[in-house]
Amino acid sequence: MVKVDGKQKVTGEEIYSADYTPEDSLWLRAIRSPHPRAKFTLAQPEKVLKKYPGIIKILTADDVTGNNGFGIYPHIKDQPVLAKDHVRFRGEAVVALIGERENVESVSEEDLGLTWEPLEAIRGCDAALSGKLEPVQSEIVDNILAEGFLKKNDVEKAFAESFAVAEGVWTTSAVEHGYLEPEAGYATKIGQRLEIFVCTQSPYMDQTEVAQFLGIEPGQVRIIPSAVGGGFGGKLDISVQPLVALAAWILGRPVRSIYTRPESMVSTTKRHPVQMSARAGCSKDGKLTAYEYHGDFNTGAYASWGPTVADRVPVHCSGPYFVPNVLSQSRALLTNESPSGAFRGFGTPQAAIANDALLDVLAEKIGMDALEFRIKNALRKGDRTATNQLLENSVGQVECLESLKSRWVKWRKQAEDFNQNNKNVKRGVGCGSAWYGCGNTSLSNPSTIRVGINGEGKLTLYNGAMDIGQGTNTIMVQICADALGLPASQFEYVMGDTDLTADAGKTSASRQAFVSGKATQLAGEHLRGQIIQLAEASENATLYLEQNGSVGSGKLIVEDESGEHVIVLADILPQTNGDVLTGEGTFDPPTTTLDENGQGSPYATYGFGAHIAEVEVDTLLGTTKVLRLAAAHDVGKTINPTQVEGQIQGGIAQGLGMALMEEYVQCVSENLHDYLMPTVGDMPEIEIILIEDPEPLGPYGAKGIGEHALIPTAPAILAGIKHATGISIRHVPATPDRVFTALQEAGK
Amino acid sequence: MSTTEKTTVSFILNDLPQTLAVNPLRRFSDVLREDLGLTGTKVGCDAGDCGACTILVDGEQRYACLTAVGQLEGHNARTVEGLAKNGDLTALQQAFLDEGAAQCGICTPGMLMAAQSLLDRTPNPTEPQVLDALGGVLCRCTGYTKIVEAVLKAGQTSSSEPTPSSGSAVTHSAGFCVAVQVIQKLLKLYSKQDKLLLQNQLRHQDPLLVHAW
Numbered sequence: 001m002v003k004v005d006g007k008q009k010v011t012g013e014e015i016y017s018a019d020y021t022p023e024d025s026l027w028l029r030a031i032r033s034p035h036p037r038a039k040f041t042l043a044q045p046e047k048v049l050k051k052y053p054g055i056i057k058i059l060t061a062d063d064v065t066g067n068n069g070f071g072i073y074p075h076i077k078d079q080p081v082l083a084k085d086h087v088r089f090r091g092e093a094v095v096a097l098i099g100e101r102e103n104v105e106s107v108s109e110e111d112l113g114l115t116w117e118p119l120e121a122i123r124g125c126d127a128a129l130s131g132k133l134e135p136v137q138s139e140i141v142d143n144i145l146a147e148g149f150l151k152k153n154d155v156e157k158a159f160a161e162s163f164a165v166a167e168g169v170w171t172t173s174a175v176e177h178g179y180l181e182p183e184a185g186y187a188t189k190i191g192q193r194l195e196i197f198v199c200t201q202s203p204y205m206d207q208t209e210v211a212q213f214l215g216i217e218p219g220q221v222r223i224i225p226s227a228v229g230g231g232f233g234g235k236l237d238i239s240v241q242p243l244v245a246l247a248a249w250i251l252g253r254p255v256r257s258i259y260t261r262p263e264s265m266v267s268t269t270k271r272h273p274v275q276m277s278a279r280a281g282c283s284k285d286g287k288l289t290a291y292e293y294h295g296d297f298n299t300g301a302y303a304s305w306g307p308t309v310a311d312r313v314p315v316h317c318s319g320p321y322f323v324p325n326v327l328s329q330s331r332a333l334l335t336n337e338s339p340s341g342a343f344r345g346f347g348t349p350q351a352a353i354a355n356d357a358l359l360d361v362l363a364e365k366i367g368m369d370a371l372e373f374r375i376k377n378a379l380r381k382g383d384r385t386a387t388n389q390l391l392e393n394s395v396g397q398v399e400c401l402e403s404l405k406s407r408w409v410k411w412r413k414q415a416e417d418f419n420q421n422n423k424n425v426k427r428g429v430g431c432g433s434a435w436y437g438c439g440n441t442s443l444s445n446p447s448t449i450r451v452g453i454n455g456e457g458k459l460t461l462y463n464g465a466m467d468i469g470q471g472t473n474t475i476m477v478q479i480c481a482d483a484l485g486l487p488a489s490q491f492e493y494v495m496g497d498t499d500l501t502a503d504a505g506k507t508s509a510s511r512q513a514f515v516s517g518k519a520t521q522l523a524g525e526h527l528r529g530q531i532i533q534l535a536e537a538s539e540n541a542t543l544y545l546e547q548n549g550s551v552g553s554g555k556l557i558v559e560d561e562s563g564e565h566v567i568v569l570a571d572i573l574p575q576t577n578g579d580v581l582t583g584e585g586t587f588d589p590p591t592t593t594l595d596e597n598g599q600g601s602p603y604a605t606y607g608f609g610a611h612i613a614e615v616e617v618d619t620l621l622g623t624t625k626v627l628r629l630a631a632a633h634d635v636g637k638t639i640n641p642t643q644v645e646g647q648i649q650g651g652i653a654q655g656l657g658m659a660l661m662e663e664y665v666q667c668v669s670e671n672l673h674d675y676l677m678p679t680v681g682d683m684p685e686i687e688i689i690l691i692e693d694p695e696p697l698g699p700y701g702a703k704g705i706g707e708h709a710l711i712p713t714a715p716a717i718l719a720g721i722k723h724a725t726g727i728s729i730r731h732v733p734a735t736p737d738r739v740f741t742a743l744q745e746a747g748k
Numbered sequence: 749m750s751t752t753e754k755t756t757v758s759f760i761l762n763d764l765p766q767t768l769a770v771n772p773l774r775r776f777s778d779v780l781r782e783d784l785g786l787t788g789t790k791v792g793c794d795a796g797d798c799g800a801c802t803i804l805v806d807g808e809q810r811y812a813c814l815t816a817v818g819q820l821e822g823h824n825a826r827t828v829e830g831l832a833k834n835g836d837l838t839a840l841q842q843a844f845l846d847e848g849a850a851q852c853g854i855c856t857p858g859m860l861m862a863a864q865s866l867l868d869r870t871p872n873p874t875e876p877q878v879l880d881a882l883g884g885v886l887c888r889c890t891g892y893t894k895i896v897e898a899v900l901k902a903g904q905t906s907s908s909e910p911t912p913s914s915g916s917a918v919t920h921s922a923g924f925c926v927a928v929q930v931i932q933k934l935l936k937l938y939s940k941q942d943k944l945l946l947q948n949q950l951r952h953q954d955p956l957l958v959h960a961w
Contacts (some may be wrong), residue, residue, distance in 0.1 A: 002845050012788020013827035018853060019787040047799040180800050181854045208867065214759025227852030229790070230888050323776050434776030452784040469889045567909040642848035642894075649891030672797035672886070680882045680892040 001488060001640060004474045005227070005467070009371055016210050017199035017226040019183035021256040025186055026056060027101040028240075028247055029258040030269060031094055031112065033087035037665065040087065040094060043528060053112060054103030055253060059096040060084075060114075066215030069236055072205065078137060079302035079339065081242040088136055088301035089336055090666050091266030095668065098247045098255055118185035118706060121336035125275050125296040128333040134303055136334035138342035144501045145299055145442020148330040149596030152386055158290035158325035162281030166361035170278075172350045172732045174298075174664040175657075177343055178677045181229020182264040186256035187248035193220045194245055199228045199467050201235040202506040204494040213242045214249055219692045221245070225496035231468035232654070235344030236508055237304055238464025241469055263673060266669045268295040269304050269341025271658070272297040272332075274350045278317070280358040285690060286368045288377045289387075291318040293328040293354065294674050297340065297347060300642035304341035310621065311441045314598050317351040318386045320360070320397040320435035320608050321377040326386040328598075342508055344654060345707045349714060350435060353732060356432045356715035370430055371408045371720070379435070382404045389595060389601040396634025396693035396701060397435065397608040403632045403689045404431070404612050410626070414535045415723065424620050427627070430719020432712030437603030438704040439589045445509070446588035447516035448502035450524045451480050452579030455570040457547035458526035459486065461493040462577065464504030465516035471643040472512045479699045480640055484583070485525025485543045491692030500577060502584070508702025513639065515589055517699035519591035522585025530581055535565035589697065605695045605703045609633035611652070613684070615720035619748060621653035622740030624660055626682070626717055632689040633708060637701030645688050648709045653678050655713020660733050682721065686728070762830030770819025777801045778815045780827060786832045788828040788857045792886070799885030802858035803827050808864045809931040811885060816833060831955035832863065842904040849898035851889035863899040872903045 008014040008240050033040070043056040062085035068084070069077035083094050095112060122136055126141040135141050148176040154618055159165055185198030198207050198738075203223040213219040228235060240257040247255040259267070265738045276295040282288050295313055299306030314328035330347070363373035378397040384390055408429065415427035437446050450462040461480050467473040473495055473747040494500045504516045532541060535558035553571040572580035588602030613629045631648050638644050661676040669675035694701025718729050727742040755868040761784075775794070780786045780803075794801035794813045799951045801812040812827075831838050832927060837845065840863055851858040859882060864889070866873055868879035878899045887895060 003848070003850070005853075006845045006850060007837070009850040009856050010837065010860065011832050012786075012842045014853055015787070016790070017793070019781075096825050178799055178886075179852070179854075180886060181852070182792070183793065192754045228852060230852045233887070261795065261798075426822055471851070566950075646848050646851055646890055646894055649893040650889045651891070653891035654888070671795060672793045673795060677886055677888065678891075679886060679898065683892050686891070686893055 001478055002473060003471060004493060006479055016229050017197070018180050018258045019226070020197065021186045022188060022254040024286070025254040025256045026098050026247070026251065028096055028098045028244055028255050029104045030096050030243060031109065031114065031170050032094045033083070033094060034086065035116055036090045036123070037119040038087050039085060039117040040117065041115050042095065043115065045112060048107055049110050052103040052107060053099030055097055056099040056109065057247060058701065059098065059247060060094070061198055063250065064213065064253060066213045067616035068213070070209050070213060070242065072237065072305060073303065073307065073604060075172065076224070076303045077212070079304070082282065085612040087732045089124035089338055091303070091338065093243070093267065094150050096243050096247065098251065111283060123335060123337060124336070125298050125333050128298070128335045136336060139335060143334040144331055145303055145334050146310040146332040148310040148314040148598070150326060150328045150386055152208065152388060152597070153600065155290045155292050155325045155327040157281065159281045162289045163284040164362050164365040165279060165281045165360045166365065167277070167702045168354065168730070169276065170354050170355065170359060170726070170730050171275050172273055174264055174273045174338065175343060175662045176341065176664045176675055177230070177232045177234030178454065178585070178675070179230025179232060179234060182259040182261055183235070183268065184238045184256050184258040185226065186245060187244040189248050191644045194221045194249060195224060196241055196245055197224045198224055198241055199226050199235055200707060201228070201231045201468055202510060203464070203466065203498050204503040204508060205239050206238055207498050209238050210241055210245045214245060223496070223498045225466060228466065228468040231507065232344050233508060235468065236342045236506055237269055239268055260669045261672060264364070265664070265675065266338065269339050269343070270310055270664050272299060272306070272347055272350065274298070275346070276351065276354050277353040278358055282366065283368065286366050286373055286376050288321055288323045290325040291323045292488050293317040293351065295330045295347070295351060297330060297332050298335050300335055300337045301330040301341035302339045304339040305346065306340060308342070308441065313347040313351050314745040315387055315437065315441065315602055316348045316435065319352065319354060320379050320380050320433055321353040321374070321597040323386060326570070328386070330676055332365050338664070342652070345436070347708070349655065349711045352432065352434060353717050353718060356719060360719055371405060373399060374431065374433060387602055388599045394605055394634070394693045395608065395692040395697035397747040399691045399693065400407035400608055400610045400632035400634055403691065404610060404630055407633035408612050411612065412485065414612060419724070425616060425618050426616060426724040427616050428720040428722065429612060429722025430613045430716045430721070430723055431612050432715030432719065434608065434708040434711030436607045436704070436711065438512055438605050438607060439509055439511045439591070439603055441599060442591050442593050442602040444588050445505050445515060446513060446586055447504040448520040448584065448586040449476065449504055449516060449519040450502055450582055450584045451523045451527050452577055452582040453554070453556070453571070454579045455571060455574065456556055457545055458492060459490050459545060460549070460577070460579070461491055462501040463493050463495050464494045464501035465512040468507055470647055471640060472507070472516065475517065475639045477511060479517050479520045480524040482700070483521045484528045486545050490545055490547060492619055510706040510708065513705070514698045514703045515587055515694070517639070517702055518587035518697065519585040521699040522584070522587060523583045526585055527581060527583025530583065531558060531567065534567055537565050549678040569663050575725070585689045606635070606695055606702050607708040609708045609712055611716040613713070613716040613720045615717055615724055616679045617721055617724045617739065619725060619743055621742065622736035624717070624721055624739060626656055626735060628685040629716070630687040630689065631712070632691055633705060634691040634693050635705045636695040636698050636703035637692050638657055638690050639700070639702050641690070644690060644705055647705045647739065648688050649686055651709025652713050653683060655710045656682065656717065658733060659714035659717040661735060663735070753951070757817055757821050759822065760824040762826055767772050768817070768821055770817050770902070771817050775813050776815040776820060777812035780812060781787045786827055789855050790857055791835045792854070799862065800855055800858045802861045804861055804865055807865060811860050826861070831860060831961050839905045840867060840889055840899070843898040843902040847898040847901060849895040850892065855885055855887040859887065859895055863902070866899070867903060872898070876902060
């Protein structure tokens with residue numbers, strides 16, 4: 001089935017966050033810190049108001065009516081919307097100018113009397129831990145925001161008894177989400193309520209954040225999501241929302257803001273850079289015995305999703321493999337750098353780089369093929385994970401790896417043959433692997449979905465599961481259509497509007513297809529149950545919906561072995577949203593809390609996957625080109641094959657970027673000219689193999705794909721470089737200069 | 749010329765004549781979106797890096813954000829709104845829809861226009877030609893695979909129906925935009941790996957490559 005919102009996307013009619021604002025909207029522009037750490041004073045805003053008659057309001061921290069702090073955790077609201085006296089990263093907002101656009105854009109820092117006293121900034125994890133400078137946040141004296149810990153059995157003893165041990169250290173860079181739609185939106189005050197039109201991955205979280213920032217009730221805030229031009233985790237945190245909300249609330253006029261690209265890049269979150277060390281051991285016959293991991297994640301100036309990364313990494317860092325002894329530690333460290341937040345995988349893609357590299361070294365040490373080694377150790381049904389969770393269903397890792405085997409053997413051979421005849425250009429084939437828990441870690445994360453039919457027969461899915469391009473608008477309609485027994489073509493949908501939909505949680509953690517998908521199935525079944533009951537028909541009755549434009553003429557025809565039963569919809573009293581019949585479903589994936597050793601069942605299900613990549617390295621230039629890539633993923637059940645393939649292909653592109661070119665550096669790559677993302681010319685030929693090991697809890701067996709699509713790519717490419725050249729890249733991305741230097745150091 | 753002085757600019761937009769009283773130095777992307785209400789042309793960077801604003805001028809790809817509206821005098825421009833006629837999708841749009849080439853869809857208008865410029869010239873292109881034509885537009889969702897498949901499919905289905913805009917250029921473009929075009933061409937390198945190499949070289953020459961916003 002093609003996307004339900006596909007037509008407006010190919011005609012240009014889709015309305016994104018910068019595509020609409022009420023005509024009388026005022027313009028808002030934030031003034032941001034050019035320094036990573038500084039004190040500041042604002043001398044004379046009055047002068048600006050005099051010089052620029054088009055400026056109506058200058059907002060500072062003193063204007064905030066509620067709590068001037070936001071953050072995704074109820075107990076950590078550490079990031080000011082407008083900084084007061086002191087900034088902690090380059091790009092932090094200190095002032096917001098509101099008025100006529102031209103005037104707003106003309107005001108300079110000199111006009112504002114804004115003076116900065118730059119302070120020495122904490123850059124990188126080592127500086128954060130050194131204790132030499134004042135802590136980033138005064139209440140966190142050691143700059144350690146959060147720690148994750150997992151201990152399963154006894155790694156020391158296991159390493160001592162291991163036949164082979166491999167170890168290493170790696171670092172990765174900050175990565176920009178690079179969605180092509182910069183943040184934008186507007187707010188308007190209607191009576192004692194605010195309506196905010198914005199691009200977001202989490203309308204309900206936005207609602208709560210804005211309400212606490214303004215000091216009003218969440219019910220007074222309505223979030224109306226625009227179509228979202230990409231998110232990847234970056235639109236989970238708020239951006240323009242609180243600024244336009246406060247301005248509209250104070251002024252009583254619509255206020256809009258559109259971030260410029262550099263503004264979007266400096267002020268919003270990144271993928272965490274990490275410094276990590278890891279060690280793995282195995283027996284003589286190739287069974288993994290122990291895994292140890294330590295990762296210091298640079299979480300920047302504010303919490304954002306740092307604690308989530310610290311929690312997720314220990315659970316996943318030993319990969320989709322059975323390891324009897326595991327010790328893993330992670331820390332989220334505060335620095336004066338861009339806040340690192342949620343980005344497709346929450347630290348797992350970084351940890352996988354260490355994991356797969358060590359598996360390759362172990363396989364080599366015991367003389368086993370790297371793919372065979374993985375197959376031998378892959379998690380299977382009945383195994384227990386590093387958190388000691390028993391995996392009972394939907395564990396397709398072995399099938400994923402097996403499905404790649406024939407290509408693996410052929411490609412490796414072809415690459416080795418190629419290298420026999422080529423001196424400067426070398427080819428290699430590497431393997432990467434992934435598993436990923438669907439849903440929030442050990443936390444309740446319910447979704448509620450509603451579906452309703454009105455008197456005219458209009459059938460609407462009230463879908464709070466934000467579609468950010470991945471296609472929840474479409475698959476929720478598909479799932480609901482199947483559950484209800486009416487064709488998808490008869491559905492209309494509402495996406496994410498907090499006045500019309502129920503809370504379906506955030507579009508994150510590969511949870512929407514699994515969690516909201518199940519809620520949608522339950523909603524469809526709930527509505528079907530009511531229809532069957534009303535018609536006094538049998539369970540397996542066939543439904544037909546007669547939809548008519550004029551009021552009062554919608555009909556449901558319920559056909560079973562006893563004949564046709566007709567429900568005249570206009571005869572039923574309207575309820576919620578004007579619908580006469582409403583189905584509702586709620587699903588909260590079952591998890592348990594993790595104990596002090598990180599033991600428990602943090603996720604209800606896991607996605608699995610593996611990639612093999614063939615690369616070509618030019619040893620004279622240091623460039624790496626990915627020639628072809630095969631990706632196998634266990635998705636439980638494919639609801640929409642085109643969309644699942646699209647998720648995997650897109651994940652590969654982002655993984656390729658992370659592996660080879662993407663590196664966000666303040667003052668250097670704060671725009672899309674210097675920050676490099678893959679173009680069509682960088683993409684390999686891709687083959688996709690979908691494995692369907694159904695998850696009984698999921699909708700028709702489905703589980704998530706969003707994040708494990710990306711995780712194996714970088715490890716596979718890096719392993720390909722190793723196979724091609726013999727060099728191990730320890731700092732990602734493997735840019736030409738790094739590859740070239742490593743080749744020189746290795747004397748190649 | 750003052751930055752606010754207006755002048756009259758006449759051109760063809762989506763087959764219809766347009767005459768605007770505008771500051772000729774304004775970005776054409778802004779004029780399209782703000783003055784003409786044609787928000788199908790997206791702005792992702794305002795700097796000629798992302799290609800989301802790609803439109804056609806005399807059948808050639810052009811970044812609307814780097815095109816001053818004054819440059820259009822006497823020329824023929826086409827945006828995504830000029831593709832479908834009376835709600836009927838073109839073969840290219842239909843292929844994008846059927847193949848799942850649009851995910852979030854924000855790059856789609858630019859991708860469509862880049863592909864259209866190719867199909868107008870080369871109705872049945874090869875894969876390398878498609879890769880070359882799409883090299884100036886970034887997509888962050890799809891990994892490009894389905895976009896390439898859609899363009900190839902459209903090439904197979906629509907080889908007999910070139911759009912009316914192609915080859916209908918009115919006059920040659922004014923000399924002052926040559927520099928911009930050269931820079932655009934330089935930026936449109938085949939892959940980011942090439943650009944990376946170039947960038948590394950540049951960085952060594954100019955270590956203080958610092959950008960303000």
